[in-house]
Amino acid sequence: MSQQTLFDKVWEKHLIEMEEQQLLFIDLHLIHEVTSPQAFSKLREEGRLVRRPDLTFATADHIVPTGERDNIRDILAKKQIDFLTKNCEEFGITLYDIDHPDNGIVHIIGPELGLTTPGKTIVCGDSHTSTHGAFGSLAFGIGSSEITHVLATQTLPQKKPKTMNIHIDGQLKDYVTSKDIILKIIQEIGTNGGAGHVVEFTGSAVDDMSMEQRMTLCNMIIEAGARAGMIAPDEKTFEYLEGKRFAPRGEAWEEAVAEWKTLKTDPDASYDKTVVIHAYEISPQVTWGTNPSQGTSIEGVVPDPNDLNKGADQDTAKAALKYMDLKPLTKIDDIYVDKVFIGSCTNSRIEDLRVAAEVLRGYQVSSKVEALVVPGSYHIKRRAEEEGLDQIFINAGFDWREPGCSMCPGMNPDMAKPGERIASTSNRNFEGRQGKEARTHLVSPAMAAATAVKGHFIDVRDWTFKEDGEKNATF
Numbered sequence: 453m454s455q456q457t458l459f460d461k462v463w464e465k466h467l468i469e470m471e472e473q474q475l476l477f478i479d480l481h482l483i484h485e486v487t488s489p490q491a492f493s494k495l496r497e498e499g500r501l502v503r504r505p506d507l508t509f510a511t512a513d514h515i516v517p518t519g520e521r522d523n524i525r526d527i528l529a530k531k532q533i534d535f536l537t538k539n540c541e542e543f544g545i546t547l548y549d550i551d552h553p554d555n556g557i558v559h560i561i562g563p564e565l566g567l568t569t570p571g572k573t574i575v576c577g578d579s580h581t582s583t584h585g586a587f588g589s590l591a592f593g594i595g596s597s598e599i600t601h602v603l604a605t606q607t608l609p610q611k612k613p614k615t616m617n618i619h620i621d622g623q624l625k626d627y628v629t630s631k632d633i634i635l636k637i638i639q640e641i642g643t644n645g646g647a648g649h650v651v652e653f654t655g656s657a658v659d660d661m662s663m664e665q666r667m668t669l670c671n672m673i674i675e676a677g678a679r680a681g682m683i684a685p686d687e688k689t690f691e692y693l694e695g696k697r698f699a700p701r702g703e704a705w706e707e708a709v710a711e712w713k714t715l716k717t718d719p720d721a722s723y724d725k726t727v728v729i730h731a732y733e734i735s736p737q738v739t740w741g742t743n744p745s746q747g748t749s750i751e752g753v754v755p756d757p758n759d760l761n762k763g764a765d766q767d768t769a770k771a772a773l774k775y776m777d778l779k780p781l782t783k784i785d786d787i788y789v790d791k792v793f794i795g796s797c798t799n800s801r802i803e804d805l806r807v808a809a810e811v812l813r814g815y816q817v818s819s820k821v822e823a824l825v826v827p828g829s830y831h832i833k834r835r836a837e838e839e840g841l842d843q844i845f846i847n848a849g850f851d852w853r854e855p856g857c858s859m860c861p862g863m864n865p866d867m868a869k870p871g872e873r874i875a876s877t878s879n880r881n882f883e884g885r886q887g888k889e890a891r892t893h894l895v896s897p898a899m900a901a902a903t904a905v906k907g908h909f910i911d912v913r914d915w916t917f918k919e920d921g922e923k924n925a926t927f
């Protein structure tokens with residue numbers, strides 16, 4: 453039999469038709485309040501039902517207020533929430549609504565409820581659906597008409613994408629995380645570098661990563677234009693999933709694991725494209741521009757656009773510096789921020805909160821900074837509170853919130869003011885993303901915590917620990 457990649461195996465297993473347009477069976481359809489209303493309206497218009505409500509799950513996350521839960525931003529937002537509730541009731545779909553104990557960001561709750569498992573095809577009307585690929589599933593974002601199609605038929609016509617391997621070898625330096633790696637990858641291959649491809653991450657650095665770190669990696673590969681990201685399941689994947697609510701149990705679990713173990717790229721299978729990254733060369737990253745590829749390491753400086761390739765690179769860098777109000781050659785650690793946001797489907801899981809709390813313990817947020825930490829789900833919130841992380845954040849001067857997308861998309865009351873500069877653990881730094889004229893710098897949770905204390909970017913690796921466990925910052 454011919455040698456296949458992980459992607460080929462999952463794709464083939466779900467193929468229903470192999471004509472020009474290939475038709476895939478969809479194992480899991482996730483839904484949120486922003487992109488589903490139109491799709492349900494269309495369904496109603498056509499007099500159709502949801503084909504597999506048992507494979508469809510919904511949550512409210514984007515417009516949800518993380519302070520007072522009922523402080524919904526505007527009439528449109530209120531309508532979206534009400535519509536989601538009504539649609540789920542009418543079509544028999546499980547909804548983790550605003551106050552449900554399982555509520556959270558869609559890409560956080562899928563894995564933590566065990567809905568996301570290896571080998572599944574998973575779709576959602578949301579670009580960061582790629583997150584679920586960390587479990588060896590084929591997971592990607594879809595548009596509104598595709599949502600209708602999946603609701604009505606549980607299938608999706610697709611053109612087969614190409615494959616790309618990003619091989620990350622070597623060991624990560626302390627306090628360097630998969631967020632730094634993915635920012636570096638996007639800098640290297642560009643915001644279009646993955647276009648038309650499903651990326652499989654391999655290499656010793658990926659093997660060493662926790663499931664949460666892997667999710668961050670897959671979450672952001674979409675910012676390099678890729679269709680999806682995938683990582684072959686291994687013992688860590690099985691350990692993460694065992695006992696989760698919707699994960700198989702008993703004999704079914706044993707059978708599932710045996711099948712999941714076959715989900716890896718065969719030794720002689722080839723990819724259409726391969727990129728190699730050395731993990732040990734990577735430092736904590738900070739973006740300076742208005743797309744995720746415009747970034748550099750914490751030891752670096754804001755580039756001089758004139759030093760970049762003439763043409764598009766120069767033009768976009770010039771426009772970005774103007775919007776970001778940054779001068780060429782400014783040292784990254786000389787950039788001061790007004791706000792710090794720790795949250796989003798990229799970096800709001802328990803390990804993200806733990807590392808940020810570890811950096812923060814015993815310190816105070818700078819008096820010039822407003823800081824906000826938003827767990828990705830109620831499960832994470834409760835877990836963090838059990839561990840006392842909330843107290844570390846609160847004592848340091850952070851606001852401790854209810855779960856939701858919060859300041860990531862600027863679609864709920866958590867917004868930055870015009871001109872404000874934010875160190876953010878989210879995934880997009882586009883113009884206006886976190887509020888009109890707001891300026892976003894993407895960083896890891898550890899970097900965000902250290903920046904909150906100093907008031908400007910700082911290399912979190914300068915945070916050292918005394919033997920008695922007390923903090924001793926060496927800056």
Ligand SMILES: CC(C)[C@H](C(=O)O)[C@@H](O)C(=O)O
Nearest residue numbers: 486487514577578579580861
């Ligand atoms: C609202 C939704 C369509 C959007 C997406 O698809 O990514 C949002 O989640 C985002 O991150 O910008």
Ligand code: SF4
Nearest residue numbers: 580796797857860861
């Ligand atoms: S946290 Fe941000 S990136 Fe993730 S789904 Fe919500 S808005 Fe999109």
